[in-house]
Amino acid sequence: MIKFDEKRKLFSLYNKEFSYYFYINKLGYLIHLYSGEYLSDLDVERLTERYSERYAYLDNDKEICDESYYFSLQASNFECSGFNTADKRGNFAIIKNSDNSLLTDFRYVKHEIVYGKKPIKGLPHARIENAKNVETLIITLKDVRSEVYLELYYSIFDDLNILIRNSKIINKTGSSINLLKLSSMQVDFPYGNYNLISTYGTWSKDRQLEETRINHNKIVISDNHGARGFYHNSSIIIKEKDTNLFNGSAYIFSLIYSGNFSFEVGQDELGQTRLICGINDENFYFAMPHNTSFTAPECVMSFSSQGINGATHHMHDFVRNYILPKTFALKERPILINSWEAYYFDFDTNKIISLIEEAKKLGIELVVLDDGWFGKRSDDKTSLGDWNINLEKIDLKKVIDYAHSNKMKFGIWVEPEMISPDSALFRNHPEFALYNRNIKPTLFRHQLPLDLTNPKVVDFIYESISKIFRNYKIDYCKWDFNRYLSEIGSLYLGKDKEGEIYHRFILGSYKLLENFVNEFPNVLLETCASGGGRFDLGMLYYSPQIWGSDETDPTARVEIQYSTNFFYPLSTIGAHVSARPYLTYQDKAIISAFGTFGYELDPLKLSKEDKDKIIEINKLIKEWHHVVTLGDYYALKSPIEGNYASWMVVSKNKREALVFHFNFRREPTYARYIKLYGLDPDLYYFNSLTNTIYKGEFYLRVGLNISAPLNEGTTMLFILKAVNYLEKTIFEKKQMKNQQVRDKIF
Numbered sequence: 242m243i244k245f246d247e248k249r250k251l252f253s254l255y256n257k258e259f260s261y262y263f264y265i266n267k268l269g270y271l272i273h274l275y276s277g278e279y280l281s282d283l284d285v286e287r288l289t290e291r292y293s294e295r296y297a298y299l300d301n302d303k304e305i306c307d308e309s310y311y312f313s314l315q316a317s318n319f320e321c322s323g324f325n326t327a328d329k330r331g332n333f334a335i336i337k338n339s340d341n342s343l344l345t346d347f348r349y350v351k352h353e354i355v356y357g358k359k360p361i362k363g364l365p366h367a368r369i370e371n372a373k374n375v376e377t378l379i380i381t382l383k384d385v386r387s388e389v390y391l392e393l394y395y396s397i398f399d400d401l402n403i404l405i406r407n408s409k410i411i412n413k414t415g416s417s418i419n420l421l422k423l424s425s426m427q428v429d430f431p432y433g434n435y436n437l438i439s440t441y442g443t444w445s446k447d448r449q450l451e452e453t454r455i456n457h458n459k460i461v462i463s464d465n466h467g468a469r470g471f472y473h474n475s476s477i478i479i480k481e482k483d484t485n486l487f488n489g490s491a492y493i494f495s496l497i498y499s500g501n502f503s504f505e506v507g508q509d510e511l512g513q514t515r516l517i518c519g520i521n522d523e524n525f526y527f528a529m530p531h532n533t534s535f536t537a538p539e540c541v542m543s544f545s546s547q548g549i550n551g552a553t554h555h556m557h558d559f560v561r562n563y564i565l566p567k568t569f570a571l572k573e574r575p576i577l578i579n580s581w582e583a584y585y586f587d588f589d590t591n592k593i594i595s596l597i598e599e600a601k602k603l604g605i606e607l608v609v610l611d612d613g614w615f616g617k618r619s620d621d622k623t624s625l626g627d628w629n630i631n632l633e634k635i636d637l638k639k640v641i642d643y644a645h646s647n648k649m650k651f652g653i654w655v656e657p658e659m660i661s662p663d664s665a666l667f668r669n670h671p672e673f674a675l676y677n678r679n680i681k682p683t684l685f686r687h688q689l690p691l692d693l694t695n696p697k698v699v700d701f702i703y704e705s706i707s708k709i710f711r712n713y714k715i716d717y718c719k720w721d722f723n724r725y726l727s728e729i730g731s732l733y734l735g736k737d738k739e740g741e742i743y744h745r746f747i748l749g750s751y752k753l754l755e756n757f758v759n760e761f762p763n764v765l766l767e768t769c770a771s772g773g774g775r776f777d778l779g780m781l782y783y784s785p786q787i788w789g790s791d792e793t794d795p796t797a798r799v800e801i802q803y804s805t806n807f808f809y810p811l812s813t814i815g816a817h818v819s820a821r822p823y824l825t826y827q828d829k830a831i832i833s834a835f836g837t838f839g840y841e842l843d844p845l846k847l848s849k850e851d852k853d854k855i856i857e858i859n860k861l862i863k864e865w866h867h868v869v870t871l872g873d874y875y876a877l878k879s880p881i882e883g884n885y886a887s888w889m890v891v892s893k894n895k896r897e898a899l900v901f902h903f904n905f906r907r908e909p910t911y912a913r914y915i916k917l918y919g920l921d922p923d924l925y926y927f928n929s930l931t932n933t934i935y936k937g938e939f940y941l942r943v944g945l946n947i948s949a950p951l952n953e954g955t956t957m958l959f960i961l962k963a964v965n966y967l968e969k970t971i972f973e974k975k976q977m978k979n980q981q982v983r984d985k986i987f
């Protein structure tokens with residue numbers, strides 16, 4: 242997986258499909274050479290021959306020029322570019338030294354190669370500690386002028402096209418230095434034309450896709466909200482200009498981090514592309530006393546030469562196997578019903594008992610009591626921080642026992658990182674709130690963030706939340722976060738450390754989450770931030786699922802899910818059927834089926850017909866959801882490019898597939914054939930919607946014929962099942978005549 246050619250000083254990180262090359266040049270710089278499809282070897286000279294200049298420098302007032310050495314800081318590609326050096330194209334790290342100078346120029350000292358990788362304390366990370374299929378290269382560099390060291394970490398998998406990078410600064414100068422920027426990953430693409438695909442959004446419009454040509458302008462995809470960032474998501478795609486969903490080179494980059502981040506990307510004056518990403522350096526400065534270190538979060542790169550879908554497969558497999566908590570990662574999640582859209586704050590014990598009763602009849606397995614069960618909270622103006630059950634409103638023990646006696650699971654909503662100014666906690670501990678005391682801080686949703694930079698606050702709030710989980714047998718927790726950070730100020734850290742607040746806040750959040758998952762490993766955790774405002778690999782390290790969006794309108798959901806699916810496994814995307822009027826329950830369920838399935842509605846208000854339909858749907862979900870949880874996902878048609886959206890999921894053994902199609906505007910008959918992917922060309926598949934059997938090769942080469950007229954909002958689910966298995970189940974169950982099927986096969 243990792244080789245070092247001593248003679249050429251060449252590092253090669255590779256597996257069967259992927260190669261990443263760089264070398265140590267004469268001056269100790271790490272020069273990036275190649276990243277892409279597997280390449281057995283490479284000619285360093287060939288790739289660097291654009292350097293027409295001889296390297297010259299001043300030494301003791303004299304110009305020194307090595308006539309035989311061609312090197313240009315301006316044109317070379319680096320693994321970690323310096324700051325205030327002759328390379329002006331974006332920097333990897335910025336350090337203010339004790340003499341206030343800002344030059345940062347790291348050169349190679351040593352390296353080692355190890356199996357797996359040690360966990361990063363305090364930060365979510367890939368779970369690869371003892372992984373025998375992963376090798377990690379650790380390179381130590383030193384600043385040319387001082388005893389500041391930079392460690393670069395590269396982990397590569399032998400069976401996934403995944404490269405994980407991060408970095409660490411170590412101060413050995415004897416005095417204090419200030420860290421102003423430390424990136425997680427830099428990739429210089431020495432040639433080629435690329436496009437960037439990112440997502441933007443706002444509340445109820447989470448993760449909308451946007452594609453941009455990467456040209457000579459610097460593009461910055463970033464977030465500075467401190468944790469709840471709808472505006473940009475911390476996963477992006479960089480693809481060769483002509484790459485599509487199925488062919489060509491595509492890279493997905495995703496940070497294992499939930500705080501402020503940035504991806505800077507653009508072409509330099511020679512048309513080379515540079516990507517630098519990591520913690521956003523806006524409002525970031527970290528004091529580092531002598532003998533301390535600072536570790537940047539990991540960034541994951543997934544590569545495929547088989548289009549964007551290929552990169553998605555590696556990413557999904559990686560997240561399922563190395564990010565999600567092990568207890569739930571590969572398990573189907575229970576069908577849930579959440580009280581929010583049914584009752585909002587208006588519920589009591591009887592209502593929840595009836596909810597449990599009705600949900601049980603429908604085949605739902607988990608009931609979630611959302612916001613409003615604690616303090617004196619009957620609207621969103623009060624009580625965050627007062628994590629005591631409102632006994633006048635809800636007898637929590639009674640409803641939990643009732644759920645359990647009915648063999649159902651029960652969950653509650655919390656928002657631990659926040660405080661309402663109207664709360665006992667705020668009255669007793671105003672110093673626990675995070676805001677700048679010199680101004681009147683903005684309130685969003687009538688609340689302030691807690692000062693999680695203060696370990697005392699983390700401990701206090703953890704105790705308040707965990708006592709509920711210790712005292713009641715709760716199976717699930719929805720962990721919300723409903724405002725972003727603004728006008729920050731911490732009485733604990735003081736003014737001088739304002740630049741540390743954003744990062745330390747998210748470390749505090751991680752500490753809370755870590756305590757929680759360590760103490761309650763069997764509680765299914767679903768994080769949330771006003772919907773999907775904190776959807777990232779950092780959160781997925783603790784919670785195997787995240788509420789996808791507060792938008793539960795099914796049509797809008799199609800776009801949200803389509804874009805989210807590129808980066809995050811479908812089993813992580815909370816997707817619920819609501820009572821929104823526009824589509825039938827069957828249609829809504831088909832869309833939600835491609836996520837973590839559930840409901841947001843009052844079952845008591847359903848008609849008999851709808852209830853029967855929902856019972857049928859839930860049975861189908863139980864029968865098929867393993868394909869969504871574990872299968873390979875393919876985007877087939879993008880909703881932003883045309884009038885319909887299609888995608889499919891295929892089981893790893895290729896014997897089962899679910900194909901989704903959604904039509905936006907009404908359209909008459911038209912020759913519409915959706916080519917399918919991932920099927921076995923030699924297997925025969927029974928198609929549940931058309932009651933036909935076709936060979937895989939037909940679907941792969943001709944496609945699924947949906948040429949008939951389609952109405953606005955027509956939603957289709959095709960379940961494909963390899964025919965031999967079908968004989969036992971579908972044939973018997975649906976009493977199809979054997980003869981009919983045989984006619985079609987032979």
Ligand code: GLA
Pocket residue numbers: 581611612621654721723769770771772788791
């Ligand atoms: C956020 C969530 C909702 C709901 C409310 C409760 O907005 O996204 O699903 O839990 O909070 O206040």
